[in-house]
Amino acid sequence: VxxxxxxxxxxxxxxxxxxxxxxxxxxxxxxxxxxxxxxxxxxxxxxxxxxxxxxxxxVHSQQLVPEIGAIVICKITQLSSSYAKCKILSVRGSYLNTSFRGMIRKEDVRSTNRDKVEIYKSFRPGDVVVAKVLSLGDASCYLLSTAENELGVVIALSENGDAMIPLSHDQMQCPKSLIKENRKVARPQSDYLSF
Missing domain, CATH: 2.40.50.100 (RNA polymerase II/Efflux pump adaptor protein, barrel-sandwich hybrid domain)
Structure with a gap:
C-alpha cells in the first residue's frame, strides 16, 4: 500500500x-x-x-508502454454499436504516468457467438475492464480483447452509484435495488488485479 x-x-x-x-x-x-x-x-x-x-x-525511468499480449486495466469512456473506447490505466499491474487510448471492437468482446455481441450489453461508460492488447492499432489507440473468460468487466457501478456484484459471465446485479444489468464479466483472477 x-x-x-x-x-x-x-x-x-x-x-x-x-x-x-x-x-x-x-x-x-x-x-x-x-x-x-x-x-x-x-x-x-x-x-x-x-x-x-x-x-x-x-525521474528518467522509461514510460511503460502496452505491448502485444500484455494484460491491461482500462476504463470504458465511450460506446458505439461496433466498439467500446477506453482509457488504459495500468499495464501488467503497473500504473501508467500517462494513459493510452484503447478500443474493444465488437468481434473481440468474446470468443463464441461473436456475431451476436452487442456492445451496450457488454460494457457501460465508467466500467473497469481487464483486457489483453491485440495489436498496436493505428496511431490513435490500441486494439484490445476481452475474448478470454478471465477478461472483461471487473468493476461496474449501478445507476445509483453502487458497486455491482457479478452473477454470471454476462450479468451483474446492484446489491441495493437488485436490478440486473448485462456485462461481459471477467472470471476473478487475482493475478490481473494487483493494482
Missing amino acids: MCDQTMCIPGERLCSSEQYQAGRGTYVRHGSVFATLAGRVERRKESGDNLLLIHVQS
Whole structure:
C-alpha cells in the first residue's frame, strides 16, 4: 500500500533507518537512508515486515508502454454499436504516468457467438475492464480483447452509484435495488488485479 510520494535529489537524507528499510535507489549511512538518484520517493508496507520500505523511482525511468499480449486495466469512456473506447490505466499491474487510448471492437468482446455481441450489453461508460492488447492499432489507440473468460468487466457501478456484484459471465446485479444489468464479466483472477 502506497503511503507517500515526494521528489528527491541524489544524496538527500530521506529518513532514519530505524523507521524505514532501504530499498531500490537508496542507501544507509550513519543510521539514515539517503537517495542515490533523483526521483519520486515511495514508501510502502511490505507483507510480513515490521518496517516500511522506502525506495526512489528515477525521474528518467522509461514510460511503460502496452505491448502485444500484455494484460491491461482500462476504463470504458465511450460506446458505439461496433466498439467500446477506453482509457488504459495500468499495464501488467503497473500504473501508467500517462494513459493510452484503447478500443474493444465488437468481434473481440468474446470468443463464441461473436456475431451476436452487442456492445451496450457488454460494457457501460465508467466500467473497469481487464483486457489483453491485440495489436498496436493505428496511431490513435490500441486494439484490445476481452475474448478470454478471465477478461472483461471487473468493476461496474449501478445507476445509483453502487458497486455491482457479478452473477454470471454476462450479468451483474446492484446489491441495493437488485436490478440486473448485462456485462461481459471477467472470471476473478487475482493475478490481473494487483493494482
